[in-house]
Amino acid sequence: MSGFGKGSHLHLIDGSAFIFRAFHALPPLTRKSDGLPVGAVQGFCDMLRRYIGRDHGRDAPTHIAVIFDKGSHTFRNDLYDQYKANRDEMPEDLRPQIPLTRRATEAFNIACQEMEGYEADDIIATLACRARDAGGQVTIVSSDKDLMQLVGDGVVMFDAMKNRVIDREGVEEKFGVGPERVVDVQALAGDSVDNVPGAPGIGVKTAALLLNEYGTLEELLDRAEEIKQPKRRQTLIEHRAQIELSKRLVQLHCETPIKFTLDDLEARHPDPDTLLGFLAEMEFRTLSRRIAEALGEEAPTIPEPTAPSDGERAAPEMPAIDPEAYVTIRDAETLESWIAEARERGYLAIDTETTSLDEMRADLVGVSLCVTPGAAAYLPLAHRPASSDDLFGSDALEEGQMDMEAALALLKPLLEDPAVLKIGQNMKYDAKVLARHGIEIAPIDDTMLISYAQHAGLHGHGMDTLSERYLAHQPIPIKEVIGSGKSQITFDRVPIAEATKYAAEDADITLRLWTLLKPELHRARVTRVYETLERPLVPVLKEMEMQGICVDRDTLSRMSNAFSQKMAALEDEIHELAGEKFNVGSPKQLGEILFDKMGLEGGKKGKTGAYATPADVLEDLATEHDLPARVLDWRQLSKLKSTYTDALQEHINPETGRVHTSYSIAGANTGRLASTDPNLQNIPVRTEEGRRIREAFVAPEGKVLVSLDYSQIELRILAHVAGIEALKEAFRDGQDIHAATASEMFNVPMDEMTPDIRRQAKAINFGVIYGISGFGLARNLRIPRAEAQGFIDRYFERFPGIRAYMDDTVEFAKKHDRVETLFGRVIHTPEISAKGPRAGFARRAAINAPIQGTAADIIRRAMVRMPSAIAGLPAKMLLQVHDELLFEVEEGATEDLIAVAREVMEGAADPVIRLDVPLVVDAGQGANWAAAH
DNA sequence: CCTGTCACG
DNA sequence: GACGTACGTGACAGGG
DSSP states (O other): OOOSOTTOEEEEEEHHHHHHHHHHHSOOOBOTTTOOBOHHHHHHHHHHHHHHHSOOGGGOOSEEEEEOOOSSOOHHHHHOTTTTTTOOOOOTTTGGGHHHHHHHHHHTTOEEEOOTTSOHHHHHHHHHHHHHHTTOEEEEEOOOGGGGGGOBTTEEEEETTTTEEEOHHHHHHHHSSOGGGHHHHHHHHOBTTTTBOOOTTOOHHHHHHHHHHHSSHHHHHHTGGGOSSHHHHHHHHHTHHHHHHHHHHHSOOTTOOOSSOGGGGBOOOOOHHHHHHHHHHHTOHHHHHHHHHHHTOOOOOOOOOSSOTTOOOOOOOOOOOOGGGOEEOOSHHHHHHHHHHHHHHTEEEEEEEESOSOTTTOOEEEEEEEEETTEEEEEEOSOOOSOOOSTTGGGSOOSSOOOHHHHHHHHHHHHTOTTSEEEESSHHHHHHHHHTTTOOOOSEEEHHHHHHHHHTTTSOOSHHHHIIIIIOOOOOOHHHHHOOGGGOOOGGGSOHHHHHHHHHHHHHHHHHHHHHHHHHHHHTTOHHHIIIIITTHHHHHHHHHHHOEEEOHHHHHHHHHHHHHHHHHHHHHHHHHHTSOOOTTOHHHHHIIIIIISOOSOOEEOTTSSEEOOHHHHHHHHTTOHHHHHHHHHHHHHHIIIIIIIHHHHTBOTTTSEEOOEEETTSSTTSOOEEESSOOSOOOOSSHHHHGGGGGEEOOTTEEEEEEEESSHHHHHHHHHHTOHHHHHHHHTTOOHHHHHHHHHHTOOGGGOOHHHHHHHHHHHHHHHTOOOHHHHHHHHTOOHHHHHHHHHHHHHHOHHHHHHHHHHHHHHHHHSEEEOTTOOEEEOTTTTOOTHHHHHHHHHHHHHHHHHHHHHHHHHHHHHHHHHTTTSSEEEEEEOSSEEEEEEETTOHHHHHHHHHHHHHTTTTTTOOOSSOOOEEEEEESBHHHHO
């Protein structure tokens, strides 16, 4: 092949970016034989594999290289000693992996370049310039904004994570100027990530504005006197030297003295022996297999370490997933042989197929089983013909299916056998469906929860996610089986052969995930979390959800009508005030009325360019104008009607006459439950009008609703974990905690406390739990930011332990990429070392998670113990609302229930954690939920 | 399908 | 006028 030139296409991969992304995106992984951390290497290899394997079309690389940073001292440090001085230390687990990524690149037979004293970005710039000058095309695989100055004239960037090409327009979108002006913008705006100073008070927006007016940075600086805004003018004149220095820092070096040529980067096929050898050495089983497949080679055998130190059996090598190999069970004899096999092994994976996602309405269609990876079967029970044009036969069952009752009678002893473990993905669903057929499945393991206990905060725990992540396999999408949208069919209309592939695959995948993930619980030190806080919750929630709560349709529908009338009246008024008719429910139209037509101040546009009209903005306007005030009233009614009085009626189950929510155990990263379909954890309570919705949640004749809720549980936990003696004492003395805080902060004696001072202290107390910021508190209290900051400063002065706790938590998160609750629940914080605005989010979330999570653990413990504690009472636990449990109790037994349930809840931390503060539970009862509060 | 809005703890 | 900020959720309506 001739040298690099026209028609050549050079791909330059930003190696460091790949490494960091791989490191932070993946759970920590160590080489089995010796514990060497290799997660980032694996991720790096997989990213390389995916990048070279993707369909580049006409842009396929003729030349390719991975460029790395080398050393930490570059010529930029000589220019400015603070350059990149704010970077955190490299995580300990990552350091030994860096040289391995170089070796990985070489193993892929991709050129691998680095140069002492220069950043990867400079080498990339130099190569890109040369390639462009030679008439070739360049793709820079990175999303680093520092590289955007290189875009244009045949050079584009590619963000491999977002799968997005960044061209000239992409750069303009980001910087407001073309690529040739990017350095000028950066010189002015500076960069907090690299610690480039720029001009104080000038950001990207302002910089772009100025440059678009003056053309170039030099022109701008020379003519700075002409700038109208005094502040900007002064900044530019005063900081000229600093701006010019910043430009030299961000300007990439196109003449890096590299010792190789473009031709050295020619794309080459990997040598299978070298590549597979390296992967085998790293013990990447799945990756070896996939790459061997792609190369048409035999995958290397990687010996399993014999007897790992913790005694766990290592995961067996599994055969490839093959939907053609699955069996359809059509008779008792075959079913019995599968049952026998499961009994022999002592476990099986199981999955039910139904006609709906709502377990309380879903009809059972079939059951799939898997006894060992690859050996899975589907037992169809209620499949019907796909087309319904056959007038008589359309609802008849398909031939070749076992009778449902007979099949379930055979399965029941197995599914209830305490000696056989039943493994599922989201087992609560299957347990509920089976319970409606008289089968109480137990004992169970749940791959969703096993993943959640280990990986909360890292990724979702749905089967598709887990399969792709841990098995490198994309399951058959349900859309391909039942379609979507209007043409969607129910699973009973899926032909049995097709259903077998889909359903049996699910069971197969579940079993594979279990063999991989279950042994890891131990290594991740979350076995107890899984065994005490996740797994036992499945049967408890199942019972609560199946029990449901009685909701009075007439009450709701009467309220709905009343809301309609009030809304119609308000709507007329609003149209009158606006002088025209418009859709009050459309923020876009409302914004145009308020800010364009009426010319009110404060209109801000969102991402889509439409006005945003959130409540706090309308509240400010409402002091002067009637229209926004009416809109606020209208919105409240609209919300209540659509979300509650109307939608709730649709959720009343026709068979039970009750509303059955579904709790997701692995939905919230902190350990909280989430309630869906309907969400019964956000029924209104804060306003009088909304609270009346709770009157529709009733106890049937002869029964009473009893509510027990933890008083200030999160603040109590904060007092304990941060070790704040004053707070602990206030709680021990049963004081009003917000008043006590106010007293301590503002030196006001308790007997002189005013509601307003108490309110401010309360806001600060909550703010602390959320990872307080002056801005947030100011907005919440509607006070100037400086005043809010003053409050916070005073708070930390009085409670220095709180600040220490917050700092320690963030430090822990940065070191370990996770935080933990008092009960050992792990919440990963992969963004904690992120740069830019995401850092603030991650920091606050990390501060909040141990507190919110510990509270969640405590109520989970109470819920797990509750059924046996109240077994002798005529009472049922119905709902959980984060710090509240709601029960339905026979009249006359309420006091007993309160006594027992309170004891369970107040003692829920025992005996694992001895809290320095008492847990206090308040109780109430009544004919409906409003009255029980 | 995404965004804005708002309900809860 | 650098940026964007309290934490965690889910449902509904509007609009492309």
